[in-house]
Amino acid sequence: MEELKAYMESGILELYVLGQLNAQEQAEVEAMAIKYPEIKQELEAIEIAMEQYAQQQALEPSAGLKNKILSQITQEPVKEIILPTPINYAPYESKIRTLRVALATCASLLVVSGVMLYKTHHQLGDAKDQIASLSLEKEQFTTTVSHMRQTNNDLQKIADMPNDPDWKIVKLAGTKMDPSAKMVVYWHVSGKHVMVDNSKMGLPANDKTHQYQLWALVNGKPVDLGVFDVKADSTHILLQMKEIASAQAFAVTLEKRGGSPAPTMDKMVVMGGVSI
Template sequence: MEEGKAYIESGILELYVLGQLTVQEQHEVEAMAAKYPEVKQEIDAIEIAMEQYALRHAVEPAADLKGKILDQIGTAKPVETKPEQVADNTKQMHQPVKESIVIPLQTKAYESKIRTLRVALVACIALLAISVVALFSARTELGAAKSEILALNLDKQKFAATVSHLEESNTDLQKIADMPDDPDWKIVKLAGTAMDPKAKMVVYWHKTGQHVMVDNAKMALPVNDQNHQYQLWALVNGKPVDLGVFDVKADSTHILLKMKEITGAQAFAVTIEKRGGSVAPTMDQMIVMGGVSI
């Protein structure tokens, strides 16, 4: 509905009725008219308005103009020929033909009206040209307004995303701040292995709730490529248990990354696996590991 209203206000329908559009633009208008009844009604209204304008400004000739013209050219009503006049007409046919007299047509009044019509036509053309320029200007301004609205919408979306990110970050930070007050939260620091001694990260594990979360803010791992992911493992009674995969992103929208839950664990480790993860850890690809303190 809003699209049809905006299309009507663009001024393109007046140009369509005046025949000032290209074939492609005409097809566009006809498609919009078929899609939106209000567009078709507006086209009909414009055509009726222009027709009424033409009729309202039409110049009607004077009532006696026809009689004056007929008098000037010597036109008379046909006269019935009587039998006795036929002989006289026959005699006259043998008489020398006199030179025809041409009576000039007095058209000063008629020419005056033509000049008036010409002036009116020129004025209408000028008005039409001004209207067309105004319509194109309005259409251009409408296009600029649409671009500004689009830009404002994009800014609004970016602002909303920023606000959402700040709210989520604030929630995560509050969770981290509250952890020391809950003894069931275990903060496990994972240190780098021989594969990358500088690597490190932090895992939060809630023993009772079984929650496991990775701290993106305290993660120092190389960015993985498109074919590989990091996989978190928990060591439970000497056996590795899969806790899910994750990617390292510099622009992560979450501080805390939730992983799979675990009931008990003696240690946590991270390996580099093919994207999607593995059923068993690749030991020579273990990059960090850390034990759970009692």
């Protein structure tokens, strides 16, 4: 009896129930179960205990879950998955073995779920890219609308100038440095506003180390009105310059970037007098 007890406590019966023995070992356990009722009872007790534990820990999937997951991945109707018919084992074959088929199917469903989650992750990534693209398009559209609104305001301001006698439209012509150069300056006498017309600027493009500088000639002395680049500001037609209360003429010289305290006379590009 001691040998029988030691055999039952060796763990071989649990391995048998779990299907972890080879054919020879299985045959030995089944022979012992036929010979000793105690072993048969112990096998049945182990089977019941493991089956109860499996049922307690199991999560019951909803009906049609397998087909629903596969259908979402392939986007095609999936035929009903037929599980293998359980095999009728020998009289003492474990009931738990039939559960291994279901466990294998659950493992397959987990793999399928992983694939679906991976695909969903990529779909979310695509959605984020589309949102970013839409945001960029919205930003570009907003910029375009803002540009059009500013352009319309500038054009309206130019159109209203002839109705205000305080606006002086001064056309600057090219000098010996560039006879073909030309540009237009708008000066509001009472308001002191000075603007240059970006759309009518016929000056050679300046490089990164130089800028054009606008000067007002006041009683024969040059007064700095600020620097600008040729069509660097594409948003505005009118470029706002420094204010001036009086002027007899306007001129533009090409200076080092940032401007100069006094005009470089041999770099004067355009000049024009103010008509009274």
